[in-house]
Amino acid sequence: MNHPDIHFEQQGDVAIVRLSRPAKRNAISDELILAIRDAFESMPEGVRAIVLDGEGDHFCAGLDLSELKERDAGAGLIHSRMWHAALETVQFGPAPVIAALHGAVVGGGLELAASCHIRVADETAFYALPEGSRGIFVGGGGAVRIPRLIGEARMADMMFTGRVYDAKDGERIGLSQYVVPKGEAFAKAMELAQRVAKNAPLTNYALMHALPRISEQPADQGFLTEALMAAIAQSAPEAKERVREFLEGRGPKVKKA
Structure with missing residues (x-):
């Protein structure tokens, strides 16, 4: 849990995992994706629900492109599978995960959000998959998880055209289950997590x-x-x-x- 890019705390039986790279809009570096994996794999006993949040103005702006290196096909495959393994620990980890979304939920940030069980967005949230315009393809499980939320055609449209959904339309198509006023996503996520933690x-x-x-x-x-x-x-x-x-x-x- 001791990592400079992850803030962890526990309030009763609810754990809070917060991405802490605000200067980078919480873009996911290799170190951060491994820190996410480690945080969920080493969750303390007694945690019954988890809130996933992002520090600063944005939940997560996706892959940290400054780390994008020349990779051959084999290295690219291994890198993608590293993301898959990390986000499997979120979706199929120790407790239900409620994401508190605000600002950018873009690219790999949307892939991360899609691995959570409940998504709460505030009015500042916006969703995009800019990989198409950058000549790359989703590699963190988005091709599997995101169509299950919004359908293949909507995901393809986002990647083909660069379409951006705001918070209201994101809820309408299934990217979140709740929309709340600006600055209230974390409080709503905590409220839901406390309710979920009471379940058997x-x-x-x-x-x-x-x-x-x-x-x-x-x-x-x-x-x-x-x-x-x-x-x-x-x-x-x-x-x-x-x-x-x-x-x-x-x-x-x-x-x-």
Whole structure:
């Protein structure tokens, strides 16, 4: 956790991981992508939810192009796979991740945001994939994760034409689930993280690890995987206690927002 480009703190059962390269708009260097990987791999026990934030005016402006070197195909492949491994630790790591987005969420920054489970954007957030205009292609998992959020055609349009989405349109097409006033993304992300942290751990695990895989399976396989996960989750002692509390009128009830 001790890295100059990452700020880590823990508030109860919620961890905060903050990118700390504001002078570079939190652009992701090789050191930073490895620091992200290490932070999620070494998360303390007892963390039940994680907020991912960016210091300064921007969440993340993407790959640090100052580090872009002449690479042959093999070196480029290995570099991309390093990003894949790091962002796998975010998506399939120890706890659900809520991203607090503001300012630039661009290129590799959008790939990082797409690996999170919930995305909260403030009104300053904007989204772009400028790789097309720079003669390169996404390499941090964006070709897999981003079309699942917005569809292949919208992602292709962003790369073909350089289209930029603002916060409002980003929510409309699925790049975020929430839009809040300027400066309030982190507070909203913390509020959601505290709510998520109260869930039964096995339910959160199922949502992180089983749901994305079920959505990719053929229907007959997905139904079986769902049934198996449901059976495992409901057999947990905590699940039984929560159901008992609800039936006895002691548990929380669904209320209209």
